Amino acid sequence: MATTLTATIRAVAVTPKQPGSARQVELPMPTITRGTALMRVLEVGIDGTDTEINQGLYGEPPPGANFLVIGHEALSVVEGVGEGVSGFRPGDLVVSTVRRPDTCPNCQAGESDMCLFGTYTERGIKGAHGYMGEYYSEAPAFMVKIPSALRPFAVLLEPLSIVEKATFQAWRIQERMVWQPARAVVLGAGPIGILGTILLRLRGLEVHVYAKSAPESLQGRILTDLGATYQSVVDHPVTGIKDELGQIDFILEGTGNSAVAFEAMAQLGTNGVLCLTGVSAGNRSIEIPADVINLQMVLGNRVTFGSVNANRRYFEMGLEHFQQAEQTWPGIFERLITRRVPFGDFLSALDRRPEDIKTLLTIATA
């Protein structure tokens, strides 16, 4: 009987629903099969979802597994391609999308972000291992090729895709009327808030950002450099912004605080649109001025919509906007990367600090 030495890789996994279970695991090295590519992970962005999964709030292992490899924002390099894979070759930089379709009409039409049946999987979140390991296997349909000039910040493409969808959908919704938005409010100054501000500034809007950070924080300085105003909610509560600003055409809610979401609803201007992007995993009830909000929604033709995930189309839009924004504000995206943590310190990376904008877990350096 021969002994087989199996190659293994390191990854970061959790036991879903079990708080603080993040740990290093060893997995078999993925093999290159027909129609798939082998991806070597360079770096993985950490976001609130990763932290909340590690807090045990949600997350689901793949079928048959009792752990979930986390990580859904990864920049990788193609290590090898299987038979039948065209359009990619070893050395190509890639960011993979997150959601994998089910059989619903939306998924089948290429918009798994609008999945109707809810039986999609999401790598690193729901029913499929993520990217926080040394290698993973991927099908070309979910791989977005990254121009090498974008290497320093391309890991931000996944969070950028979230606000690409949010803003695209808002503008798409408003094609129903004459809509010439001039003023936007962004709630939250994390990656979603800042990337959203970039897209709104590229669209030519006046942007006002409100969040918890102090005005002199890095977040505040970046936003000011983008030509937005930044105010701390300590002095400028959300309930007062429409009195402060006047007509607000678009609000991007990026805090995931449901109280803020409903406060924002009451701040929208006539024909205004509120986009909710934040996941509120709790079970809080709050009192709201229901008559006033309902009346305003009706009389002002206002819209509130939720936006989750992003399909491949939004990743591709993000590539365009990366380039436009870098031309307008050189170096802007690299300023968002505030910590790079080596693989062994993944627990530190998962521990979000107030001064963090985007933390990266470095898996390989080239």
Next chain:
Amino acid sequence: MATTLTATIRAVAVTPKQPGSARQVELPMPTITRGTALMRVLEVGIDGTDTEINQGLYGEPPPGANFLVIGHEALSVVEGVGEGVSGFRPGDLVVSTVRRPDTCPNCQAGESDMCLFGTYTERGIKGAHGYMGEYYSEAPAFMVKIPSALRPFAVLLEPLSIVEKATFQAWRIQERMVWQPARAVVLGAGPIGILGTILLRLRGLEVHVYAKSAPESLQGRILTDLGATYQSVVDHPVTGIKDELGQIDFILEGTGNSAVAFEAMAQLGTNGVLCLTGVSAGNRSIEIPADVINLQMVLGNRVTFGSVNANRRYFEMGLEHFQQAEQTWPGIFERLITRRVPFGDFLSALDRRPEDIKTLLTIATA
């Protein structure tokens, strides 16, 4: 000095903001001027807005006046046309639109229902006299010609236009994604609820209506005849309808009860749309499960939007749907007219009774 005998007309007016001020007034007979037509009013529908204006909740007189002629749902006949009026001649049946544009981009583009500046006027509601009198003067741009076959129920065109807009806008919003709605819920069984049900049934949807009336009420029987289900909220509270029905693609909120509006938000299915059409004139605060609603909105790409008024385009859509619906359910619209009140009894007409669907004030009989 000669004495001039001026012809006068009778009308119903209120002193806005003064509860119970509805009274008969005498006004000068409108004259036919260049570019206007003289309209002889046949009948005027009463709705919640009229009642609420007479309760002193809102309403605004024309500039310089201290009273407001109410009424905004009128079927009239052209009595005479001024120079420069084309497309209309004496004897034509007409329903006039309600809102008059200001200088905002939306109004200038023919969508005064989406008015951005808010300085529009509304006949019978805000800054312009309404139709609850014997004659009024009108410009052709706001006159919708009614085929004579629609005479028996054409007075319902204004409330129909409200749900034309609400449904059209919902479908327009959802052009942003693959959306094949199959099941709708309608909240409220007044004219808005029933007319909304008619449009949704014409679109081929399964429709479930929830309201206060008993199942054996006329409202319930009409809705059942339309192929909808009807349930009383006494046995079937709004908070339970998604458990009762499963995936709900569209909800039309027609009660104006803000608590119902926010309950409805939590009942929407994935990719679902809630349209709010009811004006909640109070100042009530309520407690809502904010985390859950926000989370559902985000994860399910849900939309809530408000819809008010209707521009001319929706009146024209209504003419088409009048004919389609009459072919499908002959006599359906006349069943909605549950009381016809002679002019002198206008106070009785303004007093809404639970068994009323649509009350008409009869001004002239031919």
